[in-house]
Amino acid sequence: MKSYSKYIIHYCFIASLFFSSCKKDLLDVTPPDQLSTTVFWKTEADADLALTGLYNYLYASGGGYATSQYTIVSWDNYSDDSYGQYNYGGGTSALRSGITPSSSEFVANYYVNNYRAIAAINSFLANVGKVLSGNKLTAYKGEAYFLRAFNYFWLAQLYGNVPIVKDDPFGMDYKNGLAKSERADVLKFIESDLDSAIAALPNTTYSSGHAVKSTAQGYKVRVLLFEKKYAEAAALAKQIITDNFYSLNPNYASNFYKPDQNNSKEIMFSVKYLLPNIQHQDVAIAVHLQRWKGELGTKDLINEYEAGDPRKTMTFFMPGDTKAEGWPFTGDLSVATPGKDSWIEGYYAVKKWLTPGLVNPDYGALDDNDYVLLRFADIKLMYAEAQNEAVGPDASVYQQVNEVRARPGVNMPPLPQGLSKDQMRERIRHERRVEFAMEGLRYFDLRRWGIAEQKLNGFIPNPLAPTVKTKYESKYEFWPIPQTEVDRNKPVLVQNPGY
Numbered sequence: 104m105k106s107y108s109k110y111i112i113h114y115c116f117i118a119s120l121f122f123s124s125c126k127k128d129l130l131d132v133t134p135p136d137q138l139s140t141t142v143f144w145k146t147e148a149d150a151d152l153a154l155t156g157l158y159n160y161l162y163a164s165g166g167g168y169a170t171s172q173y174t175i176v177s178w179d180n181y182s183d184d185s186y187g188q189y190n191y192g193g194g195t196s197a198l199r200s201g202i203t204p205s206s207s208e209f210v211a212n213y214y215v216n217n218y219r220a221i222a223a224i225n226s227f228l229a230n231v232g233k234v235l236s237g238n239k240l241t242a243y244k245g246e247a248y249f250l251r252a253f254n255y256f257w258l259a260q261l262y263g264n265v266p267i268v269k270d271d272p273f274g275m276d277y278k279n280g281l282a283k284s285e286r287a288d289v290l291k292f293i294e295s296d297l298d299s300a301i302a303a304l305p306n307t308t309y310s311s312g313h314a315v316k317s318t319a320q321g322y323k324v325r326v327l328l329f330e331k332k333y334a335e336a337a338a339l340a341k342q343i344i345t346d347n348f349y350s351l352n353p354n355y356a357s358n359f360y361k362p363d364q365n366n367s368k369e370i371m372f373s374v375k376y377l378l379p380n381i382q383h384q385d386v387a388i389a390v391h392l393q394r395w396k397g398e399l400g401t402k403d404l405i406n407e408y409e410a411g412d413p414r415k416t417m418t419f420f421m422p423g424d425t426k427a428e429g430w431p432f433t434g435d436l437s438v439a440t441p442g443k444d445s446w447i448e449g450y451y452a453v454k455k456w457l458t459p460g461l462v463n464p465d466y467g468a469l470d471d472n473d474y475v476l477l478r479f480a481d482i483k484l485m486y487a488e489a490q491n492e493a494v495g496p497d498a499s500v501y502q503q504v505n506e507v508r509a510r511p512g513v514n515m516p517p518l519p520q521g522l523s524k525d526q527m528r529e530r531i532r533h534e535r536r537v538e539f540a541m542e543g544l545r546y547f548d549l550r551r552w553g554i555a556e557q558k559l560n561g562f563i564p565n566p567l568a569p570t571v572k573t574k575y576e577s578k579y580e581f582w583p584i585p586q587t588e589v590d591r592n593k594p595v596l597v598q599n600p601g602y
Contacts, residue, residue, distance in 0.1 A: 245303025
């Protein structure tokens with residue numbers, strides 16, 4: 104892309120080194136090429152600072168108020184699980200009016216932010232060998248390979264055919280632009296980077312915010328499922344399970360709030376927050392979700408839960424809830440009541456991600472709950488899905504699904520024996536929906552299963568407003584490239600079909 108230099112590198116490489124957002128005033132101090140050659144890549148400390156800077160892109164803006172790029176609950180606004188009354192992430196407008204090359208928030212920002220991150224990662228990979236060697240160099244490059252694959256997988260899922268850029272941005276020739284590669288080639292590149300990461304990363308449990316071997320393995324399972332390479336996905340997921348680094352958290356809800364997240368053996372990758380220095384964008388997540396009710400669960404999702412499934416009331420508040428059920432408000436709002444305090448009737452207020460004991464969250468409240476991007480429960484259900492598609496519902500498929508259902512505190516009964524492959528597929532899809540509600544996976548599941556149009560086009564989010572329906576077209580399998588990027592890169596960068 105021609106704009107790779109002007110729009111991404113010059114604007115963001117300093118940010119990757121100094122943990123700053125992409126602010127133009129930084130560029131007025133020292134040109135980026137001088138910074139990289141005269142200040143950076145002189146000592147091992149530079150490598151530490153730069154590596155931390157690569158993770159800083161996990162805090163990039165999603166393009167709207169109170170929404171970072173990985174505020175994953177906002178992704179459910181693109182699905183049949185949630186209604187976003189303030190259009191967090193742009194999900195509400197996307198479902199109401201459709202997606203266009205001029206759509207904002209997540210539609211535009213994932214493209215731009217992922218390429219910003221990739222630019223910094225490529226420069227890191229080109230230069231880190233100047234100051235590191237041996238095992239430390241191998242491990243640091245492994246993290247960079249993982250992060251590049253992570254960013255490219257988002258691009259592949261959303262936009263499909265995108266340019267593959269591997270070179271150090273400071274050494275590239277920008278006279279000629281880069282054309283898009285086919286999605287299959289992008290996915291092949293992602294697999295290669297993940298393989299490099301798996302070979303290089305430490306074989307230990309995830310805890311610090313830095314990717315480890317199992318983190319990369321887990322993301323490769325996702326990629327293989329996306330590619331419908333079911334046997335390979337099942338084999339790799341089984342390896343993660345048998346390595347026994349992770350287990351299901353006996354307290355399901357505590358995967359989503361501090362300090363319990365810090366000790367969860369279920370979390371395999373997350374966006375880490377830490378007060379007072381690393382806070383959620385603009386407001387606490389409790390203000391976003393519980394006070395303002397920026398996401399509200401749909402009746403369709405509530406109806407998905409089986410009778411007695413406690414994950415329903417661990418994820419959502421029910422009308423009439425009080426302090427005994429964890430309702431955080433007092434006074435006139437001490438009883439959970441649809442129609443009051445931004446709670447729209449016909450929807451359900453979100454409980455997941457709320458720190459127990461937090462009272463009357465409002466503007467000025469602080470929390471630092473991590474956004475969980477990969478859980479061990481996902482590995483188990485991805486194994487079940489892949490194995491069922493590859494060989495059918497054998498005993499191992501039942502085992503993994505039933506273990507998720509039977510975790511302490513959930514204690515749902517095992518699946519009935521004798522299910523056919525098709526029946527098991529539906530059971531696994533059900534389990535994914537209720538297990539990961541308000542974790543941003545539903546939209547991507549519907550798309551990779553090929554049923555997004557069936558489920559979302561004409562969907563009625565609120566049964567009390569039956570004339571309001573959502574819109575989803577088959578062309579959304581490939582989101583449009585932001586029009587600003589197409590305009591910058593004409594004629595090399597061509598818009599995706601249908602836009």
